[in-house]
Amino acid sequence: MTQDKTNFTSQQDRLPPQSIEAEEVILGGIMLDPSAMSRISDRLSADAFYINAHKDIYQAALRLYSQGLPTDLLCITNWLSDNGLLFRIGGRNKLASLVDRTVSAVNIDVLADLVMEKYQRRQLILAGTEIVQLGYATETDLPVILDEAEQKVYSIASEHSASDLVHISHALADTFTEIEARHTGKGSPAASSGFYDLDNILGGGFRKGRLYVLAARPSVGKSALAGNLALNVAKTGKMPICVFSLEMSTDEYVQRFLSSESGIENNFLETGNVSDSQWQPLSVAIAQLSEQQIFINDESCPSLNEIRSQVRRISSHYGGVGLVIIDYLQLMALDTDSRVNMAQRVGEISRGLKRLAKDLDVPVLALSQLNREVEHRNDKRPVLSDLKDSGAVEQDSDVVIMLYREEMYNPDTPDRGIAELVVRKQRNGPTGTVKLLFDHQFTRFKNLSRGRSF
Known part of the structure; x- marks a missing residue:
């Protein structure tokens, strides 16, 4: 089983934060119940998966979902095969085992958040390693180094709230709430x-x-x-x-x-x-x-x-x-x-x-x-x-x-x-x-x- 090879050499004696079981249940869930994809596609990125094979499978699901196609076992198998990735992820048996081990996709939202949390922890470890290297960059002014180091950590903290397209119905509801609050004197933005x-x-x-x-x-x-x-x-x-x-x-x-x-x-x-x-x-x-x-x-x-x-x-x-x-x-x-x-x-x-x-x-x-x-x-x-x-x-x-x-x-x-x-x-x-x-x-x-x- 191939794992993410992101540089964690300074922590070789410790396993980076991950939840392989959660990743497997998520992948099995979207093949068992393709409608579950709509609940996690905008909150879970392919990079968040620790196992490289899991990244490939989820990436296939994202591509299919973006085209309006189902993410069931057959469609994902065909997509991976057509793109030369089926052997790399472990073949048809790997996909079938993911489905067999999954009971339902009912908790897929919670599991997606868990996988993202583990990913952010790994990113934090990586940022720490990069910050150590910045400390040795004596040719660069210290204020520049400090701002770059702080930005690395800040970007991890704010990653989950990245801007995205917002449907006008949601924006209208928020705007109406603000107008109503101003009208009643209960608050102002x-x-x-x-x-x-x-x-x-x-x-x-x-x-x-x-x-x-x-x-x-x-x-x-x-x-x-x-x-x-x-x-x-x-x-x-x-x-x-x-x-x-x-x-x-x-x-x-x-x-x-x-x-x-x-x-x-x-x-x-x-x-x-x-x-x-x-x-x-x-x-x-x-x-x-x-x-x-x-x-x-x-x-x-x-x-x-x-x-x-x-x-x-x-x-x-x-x-x-x-x-x-x-x-x-x-x-x-x-x-x-x-x-x-x-x-x-x-x-x-x-x-x-x-x-x-x-x-x-x-x-x-x-x-x-x-x-x-x-x-x-x-x-x-x-x-x-x-x-x-x-x-x-x-x-x-x-x-x-x-x-x-x-x-x-x-x-x-x-x-x-x-x-x-x-x-x-x-x-x-x-x-x-x-x-x-x-x-x-x-x-x-x-x-x-x-x-x-x-």
Whole structure:
């Protein structure tokens, strides 16, 4: 009996995980009851079989099934014979013995899951062997090695949930359930931003698998708004938030969180000029913030591989991630190939972040700078063409939000303390403008209008 010769040389004294009996019952079952094939064809691959002869037999069954032909003993025998494989699998007697030993196909679903589990365990052993070899590849940068090693294990864990064609009837049922949940207020597939009007225009908030871009000129408050969004999503969604701050340190981000939560001006915290009456709210804010699952990385130039790896670890440990924030795009691009112009580098980063959002099923909010052209117009409200360095950012993003404060250009404006969030692009929804209150001394944004249901 020939078994799978996948390289398990480091474990020669131990038999790799397998269930030959389960494999035999599955093969006997689909020949005894060809209708059983429909229950396992999309969940059990031929590679999952440990015995090579079993792989050939199951592959024959898959070919017949795909052609709408029965997988009974006669059809499988003829297919193997016509393709020169009958002798290799042990002849007609091998097939007949599989049928004779099988009582029914009633438990074929459970057995298929068992065979797949054993296969994944063998794949894990193989990945471990390959990771050992990666460790010796000293000519390759360590971050690249670590990401490749992590990806090998992650691919095994996610193999069972690979995407497949979905019949519209199933998609309609899921969509109706989501609409009904939103209508009754029992749930939303989006992570609430904490700002009513912004949630309204975004269809509930930040949605998984989408890339959001928040753009503004320097000092307008995009990092402050990103911090507010991180805290709001963490509170309302009860999910981890990953913040990659390439510009501010972790201490600076945390200090802004404390100012916003405690109601103590940021400059007081910066100088340590805290009054006796302020220590109590500061302590309460620290206790409340400690309960939030917010993770901050202030490495100056993390690579896309490093970001993907860290988000993947948080997602695996906590069962998902509510929001990933990148502060900001152009700084990430500085650490990429200097032989390529900045526009191309920013484009590569934006495409990588879009892939990250889809692959890890998380919403990604990337902050971006705007070019100086906006300063030379009468109306300083930014437009899509103001995105700095790359039109690819506009193309890759699902939503582009531009932050504008009239008081930055007109100190005497009656709109002092008002921030405009101008949604210039939304792939699956409307565009428009949302107004928020901006309390600069506490680096805090607030709802301007009362919440509306959506």
